[in-house]
Amino acid sequence: MTDSITRETIGSDDIDPDFVNVLVKAGADRIRTCIQCGTCSSVCPSGRRTAFRTRELIRKALLGLREEVLSSPDLWLCVTCHTCLERCPRQIKITDAIIIMRNMAVQEGFMLPQHRKVSQKLLETGHAVPIDEKNMEMRKELGIGEIPPTVHSSEDALDQVKKIMEITGFKKLIETEREEKE
Amino acid sequence: MTEARHYALFLGCVMPNRFPNIEKSLRVVLSKIGINLVDLEGASCCPAPGVVRSFDEPTWLALASRNLALAENMGMDIVTGCNGCYGTFKEALHVVHEHPERLKAVKKTLKDVGIKYKANVDAKHIVELLYEIGPSGIQKFVTRPLEGLRIGVHYGCHLLKPSKLRPWKHTERQTFLDELVEATGAESVSYQDKYLCCGAGGGLRSSSADVSTDIAREKLDHLLDAKVDAILNVCSFCHLQYEVSQVQLNKELGENKYQIPVLYYTQLLGLAMEIDPVELGLDKHMISTKPVLEKLGL
Numbered sequence: 032m033t034d035s036i037t038r039e040t041i042g043s044d045d046i047d048p049d050f051v052n053v054l055v056k057a058g059a060d061r062i063r064t065c066i067q068c069g070t071c072s073s074v075c076p077s078g079r080r081t082a083f084r085t086r087e088l089i090r091k092a093l094l095g096l097r098e099e100v101l102s103s104p105d106l107w108l109c110v111t112c113h114t115c116l117e118r119c120p121r122q123i124k125i126t127d128a129i130i131i132m133r134n135m136a137v138q139e140g141f142m143l144p145q146h147r148k149v150s151q152k153l154l155e156t157g158h159a160v161p162i163d164e165k166n167m168e169m170r171k172e173l174g175i176g177e178i179p180p181t182v183h184s185s186e187d188a189l190d191q192v193k194k195i196m197e198i199t200g201f202k203k204l205i206e207t208e209r210e211e212k213e
Numbered sequence: 214m215t216e217a218r219h220y221a222l223f224l225g226c227v228m229p230n231r232f233p234n235i236e237k238s239l240r241v242v243l244s245k246i247g248i249n250l251v252d253l254e255g256a257s258c259c260p261a262p263g264v265v266r267s268f269d270e271p272t273w274l275a276l277a278s279r280n281l282a283l284a285e286n287m288g289m290d291i292v293t294g295c296n297g298c299y300g301t302f303k304e305a306l307h308v309v310h311e312h313p314e315r316l317k318a319v320k321k322t323l324k325d326v327g328i329k330y331k332a333n334v335d336a337k338h339i340v341e342l343l344y345e346i347g348p349s350g351i352q353k354f355v356t357r358p359l360e361g362l363r364i365g366v367h368y369g370c371h372l373l374k375p376s377k378l379r380p381w382k383h384t385e386r387q388t389f390l391d392e393l394v395e396a397t398g399a400e401s402v403s404y405q406d407k408y409l410c411c412g413a414g415g416g417l418r419s420s421s422a423d424v425s426t427d428i429a430r431e432k433l434d435h436l437l438d439a440k441v442d443a444i445l446n447v448c449s450f451c452h453l454q455y456e457v458s459q460v461q462l463n464k465e466l467g468e469n470k471y472q473i474p475v476l477y478y479t480q481l482l483g484l485a486m487e488i489d490p491v492e493l494g495l496d497k498h499m500i501s502t503k504p505v506l507e508k509l510g511l
Contacts, residue, residue, distance in 0.1 A: 076410045076428045077417070108424060110417050111263045112410035113374035117384065126375075133267040142268065145419040149264055157257040159264065160226035166233055169497060173237045179229035180252040188255030191326040195279060198322050201272040 047097040053135070054092060059128035064121040065089050071115035071125055083108040085115055085125060092132065101136040107143055137204065150205045157182035157192040220292040220337065221284035222250040223302075226258050228295060228449040234494025235452060235477040239294050239339065241492055242479040246354050248342050251289065256280050259298035262371065263415035266301070271318075277305035278319045282330035290335040292342060294477075296448035297414065300371030302336030303378050338372060340447050340478065341380060344389050348396040355485040358398025362508060364481070365441035365473075366390050366401050367432070367455075369448040370410050393478065394445060397485035404439035406432060411446075413454035422461075429458035433471050443474040443505050445481055452477055456499040474502040484509065 054062055071085035072078050078085060083105045091100050100106065106129065115125045136142070153159045162183055171177045182189045196202050228236045243250055257276055258265070266273040281302060284291035293299050309316040309332045316332055323330045343351060368390055376384035386408070391401040412418075412428025433455070436444055446452050452475055459471035475498065483493040490511060495502045 076412060077424055079431075080427050081424055107416060107420055109415050110370075110410050110412060110425075110428070111267075111415035112370040114370075114410070117374055117376060124375075130267050130270065134270050137268045143416075143420045146264060146268065146416055149416075149419055150268060153258055153260060153265065158226045158230060159258045159261050160230050162230040166230055170229075170233045173233055173494060173497075175233060175237050175240065179224055179233075179236075180254050181224060181229065182255060182257045183230075185255040188257070191255075191279065191328070192257045192276065194326050195275050195322060196272060198325060199269065199272040199275050201269050204269055 041094065041096070045098065046095040048095050050095040050097045050100075051093055054128055054131055057131040057134075059124055059131055061121060061123045062089065062128055063093065065093060065123060066121060068120060070118050070120060074114045074118050076110055076112060076114075077108040081108055085109075089123075089125065089128070092128070100132060101139055102141050104143075106132055106136055107146075147205060150201070154193070154196055154202055154205060157189050219249040219251050219289055220342070221253040221287050221289040223253045223256055223259070223280060223284070223291050223293040223298060225293060225295045225298040225449060226261075227453050232449055232452055232456075232477075234497040235294070235449060235480065238477060238479040238483055238493040238495075241488060242483045242486065243339065243342075245486065245488075246346065246351070248339075248346075250292065251287065253280070253283055253287070253291065256283060259293075259295075259301040261297055262301045262304065263297070263417070264419070266304075267416055273301070274305055274308055274315065275319055275322045277301050278309065278330055278332070279323060279326075279328060281305065281332070281334050281336065282323055282328050285331065285334035286329065290337055292337045292339055294339045294447065294479075295450060296338070296369040296371040297450050299336065299338045306332060306334075306336060307378050338447070340372065340390060340393070343393055343478070348392040351393060351396040351482065354482070355397055357485055357487045357509075359481070359485050359509060360398050362399040362505065363402045363440060363442045364394050364399045364445045364476075365404050365436045365439060365443070366394055366407065367411065367444055367446045367451055368408060369446065369451045370414060372447065373408075390445075390447065390478075394481065397481055399481065399485075402439050402441050404441070405435040407435075411448075411451040411454040412458075413450050418450075418454065425454070426458045426461055429454050430462055433459065433462070433473065436473055437471075441473065442508055443476045443481075443502075445476050445478060447478045449477075459500050472500055472504075474498065474500055474505050476502070476505070484511075
């Protein structure tokens, strides 16, 4: 070959023909009607400042590039503002599709360390953002009770919340993955 | 009218655990305008739509349903002052109403921890309750009109979208919050990208702080251009984003370029009702609210 152009070829091994079906079944109906118009990318606040392109993500999903989509950090640049979903001329529930793909990514072990930390806090305290000393002090000064009347004030309530996260498998999902990574 | 109605107050995480000052203002102001709130005791994280829903949707649905069930069993609708929590409850109700098999699964999980749930409960944002009273109704509580105060209104995302699952009349370019702001006598100033996201959601604040802060920076620049006296929000997470991002940006720049006071709606209304700024938690902000108070001659 004399030309120096590199051509990216998608191998059939990279394609999971069932991927789109799974997305549709999980609630991202109409995703197949995407016309690649790019409205989603043009209204995306993350896309304004990063290389994240919603249109590209949807195209890759439609091609069945499961592994590439699920392992991509881009999947986590969506702020879930729902603007693309509102503006999509095909009325595709794009944000829902992204959330479905994120769930699949986590199932396969692709979870950002900061997100695992947030999940740990939820597992331990029932709050993704638990109280700290500084804010206990501020609450006291404001006269609204040092500890808020939430799970923070009730062991029974916290036990319920913890048990729910065991039943749904969240505890296992978060803690097992951590062990694998370490 | 709903004078006699009581609502179960859902606090969430950020409001009680990071910005108790806005919680205080919410409690003080709403009690004075006839909105009766009862603490939803034992509530957990909503859980957050951008993170927990993104990690494991069934866990998100089960925990959201538990919070909704606690309110249902009090015989009250749930009310929140955070757009993220509002989004979670609205969507969680939609899921179980549309999919009976999901409701059945949730009921079983909750039964295992001793909680009954029928999904016969509604979720409201405090702004909905305020708008039910209406701008003219709110105006009746105003004893010190905030004339001359220039406010940049930030709606946030989950208060408005997905519009199919929200109660507002329009799907774009809402005005209800501007109307509530102007009922205090302040001016709602238009600025570029007013309806743009604050950048905190979707797990971005925790995982990609640089991108998240840059989205806030863009909005802050537009607000500086519009020469506002304060940013007004109705979401504890947007509130956090604007407070924290300004501190971060100033640190990076090595100068105090970003000093726009960040007000929660009940703080603004409280000022117009002549409530002591300390009672409204205005002395406990990361970005000083003094310029606002000085402009009002306080």
